[in-house]
Amino acid sequence: MERLAFGGIDGIIILSVYAMIMLLTGWLAGRGRAKLHESLSEYFLAGKKLGLVALFFTLFATQYSGNNVIGYIPAAYRTGFSWLQSITFMTIIIGVYLLFAPRLYTLSRRRKFLTPADWIADRFRSNRVTILSIILMLWALCNYLLEQLVAIGQGVSGLTGGTIPYQWAVVAFIVVMLLYEWLGGMRAVAYTDVMQGIALMVGIFVLLTGALVLVGGNITTATQQIMEQQPEKVAVPPLETSINWFSMLLLVGFGAAVYPHAIQRIYAAESERSLKLSFARMAWMPLITTGLVFLIGILAIPLFPGLDKAGSEQLVGLLVNEVAGIHPFYYWMMVLLFGGIIAAIISTADSVLLSLSSMVSKDIYARFIRPDASDRKKILVGKVWGMIAVAVLLMIAWYPPATLYEIFVLKFEILIQVAPAFLLGLYWRRLAAGPVFWGMLAGALLAGMLTFTGYETVYGVHGGILGLLLNVLICVSGSFMVTQSAEERAVTDIIVGRVEPEASRDTGM
Template sequence: MNDLTFAGIDGIIILSVFAIGTLLVGYLSGRGDSKIQDSLSGYYLAGRNLGFITLFFTLYATQYSGNTIVGYAPTAYRTGFSWLQSISFMTIIIGIYLLFAPRLYVIAKRRNFITPTDWLTHRFKSKGVTLLSIFLMLWGLGNYLLEQLVAIGQAIAGMTGGTIPYQIAVLAFVFVMLAYKWMGGLKAVVYTDVIQGLILLIGIIVFLIGGLYLINGNFADVTRYIAENEPAKVAVPSTDVSINWFSMLLLVGLGASVYPHAVQRVYSSKSEKSLKKSLSRMAWMPPITTGLVFIVGIIGIKLYPGLSTGDSEQLVGMMANSIATINPFYYWMMVIFFGGIVSAIISTADSVLLSFSSILSKDVYGTFIRPNATERKKVLVGKVSGVVVVFLLLWIAWNPPGTLYEIFVLKFELLVQVFPAFVLGLYWKRLNGRAVFWGMLVGAVLAGALTFTGYKTIYGIHGGVIGLGLNFVICVVGSYVVPAFTRDKMVEEDLNPSNLKM
């Protein structure tokens, strides 16, 4: 792969266009709107005014970003047909959203929640639950942001054949992201998400068509090749693999549903109807997006046999360069798709960073350090803290600790421990703060200990799922054994089914 299509000026030009475009959107989004700079709701929730179209595309661009395109295809390449699970766990995430998001939206709108922690603080009135949930959410967000920073470098380095080095790519677009976030907040992210979502969706379809062209449209030949040369990748999964598949469904389905930035999208919805409509349309996206990316990874097994783990991480870039040589149409589609991937990664990273800084500014600074600070001051603290966090993560992203898939799993092991408090608390009045605290703590410690001592799975079950199981047991048993200290009238009102309709 010495003669790479994107190694010339066109790849750099399209990257520059997308960078300038996002900066312009950030500037126009923030210009003349004092609420963005002076209001937590304006900056972090876009004024709670996202309609069906904008909400759908911001959810889509957030859920299907750098990791989906750049990370999932290499995982399919390395594991084979068992990676079909990626379609199912993306579908389960939407099902879990529909289980609790509309109910949470009603309460959040009534109580003016800004961060996900606001719900837990309101529900349990426990400083321990609040602080522990802040830590777990920041852990998940930090890992997710690291994932996006690594994806930026992998995407650009792969698609330019190293013309733009990994480290330079990460550094340049981090500056773009910080400027963009500073000026426009969530409003800027949402506007660009609509464009990026369309580019990603169309680009993935064209990418797959181009990949099929490279194999002469004969996918059956690909499966025969894999069966003859790498039979393990088409074999019926073993019991351990099947258990691991189910474990991944739980880990990702429950963990991703309480992504802080996704929860804040729920808060940002204009109405409950818009929220439900957006989520119902999102249910169609896993086969169209993750399914097509899976097929791309399988095609890559024949096109580029024998890649190492590190080399396979640049599979999408290699294939994009091959597709671009077919004819001028594919060339320009790949150039645009290339820029769209990078731009979408930036958008997701920006969204994660917004959520991270909102928790630091409101829940940490505004609650425990300066409770009397103005909202403008809190917004400023969030902006500055976001810059500091990004540069700390840059030091890690400079030499990434693993593949995108490994980083992807790592964030869920602890984040998923928030799920019982978050969702069970919406449905079960008896659930109390002390049981929730000890459930989260024990579950997180167990999951962390298993993960960091090398026991990532036990009989195929992820450490995070084992910790989650113990977490649920403690929450349920503890709530029956130890009654809640007090009954809060506002919480009782919020959990009353008759009050859960707008």
């Protein structure tokens, strides 16, 4: 990221204020809650009492990160108008949520789910299916957390003009994140998400306004300049690009919807009404966030013509510096914007870390090692192993190697393979554990093999989508071949159907 000419001490002041607010929020979220560190539900799911405002903003922070600004503006600059796909694939995530979230929420209340693996274990009653799904989801979480750590370091270093070096920036904000998460659990994460979401939205609006001022306030004129200078960026995309667009819609739509930290926010909702209202409001956010970011990237084309790929990656810093020079108001708003970007990245990182800790605590330690441990002990184990995971990822992020790109690419390709277990498993009673296991395994192996051999897309189709097609084929055809026992039919009738058991199975929460 381009270092800000106006950063320095101003950036340090803004980041210090953000850090203090986050720590204060964490303290307030945990104050007076005696059961917070004695109940898995209280610590990891805020007691399943997140109301409309907190739920909306924590869902917003889960779907959008500071990387959406830093990465999507250069992507729009390089790609042109075909980057409109970014709006559609952020919109389709909401559509996928609505396919399964209300039903999963109802079941999570009835069956006392804490983690995504609780659903899979309860539905399929198979250790190998549960373990494989845990591995795939933890892979995605570690991958996502690593991305956020690298982004925090680059963002803070850029905002302060290098006054705070990359490595120390990562360490400082990891400490802040760990402290407020330890103090307040999910409530602290959700409440800081409110602040971070507002800061990010305000900053995007101001950046767009400044970009419009720089191009003379006329989008039509800017578009005409693009048509004259780089007509390929307004032309109808070739067939392979269109196929790739559709592939990306499926990859991001299904992949992001089954993020473990996203599913846990479904569990944490105070009511089904709050959940549905939050999604109704989230349906507008792609236009307000990704849509505005897309416009900013388009406006940057005539402002900074001729940047190569490496140069375009510095575009946000270049544009912010230009906007900051318009007026002192824009100067301070741009400092606030970059503070908001850092805060948004942290808001994503803290959600991922909390989910990772809960899965280690509940799905590994409590399920397979010490089922009889107290909730306090389970929470402590989750916290400690969360810190260990951060320490390991920090060592990688300290000097991130170029080969991490392939790991980044594999995030959605691997995670999307658990989608059939949720979407098909919630509605189709015949779906059997064996085909689900072999489908997930085959899909993940195919996606990984294609990525690491250089075939990230085949005729525009992502390896993860090809893996998902193989996965679904095995799940569906295999389930038709398997004969369910009377006991298995009874279990699926209770879980998938609307038949209430005499006593709901306790998943150990």
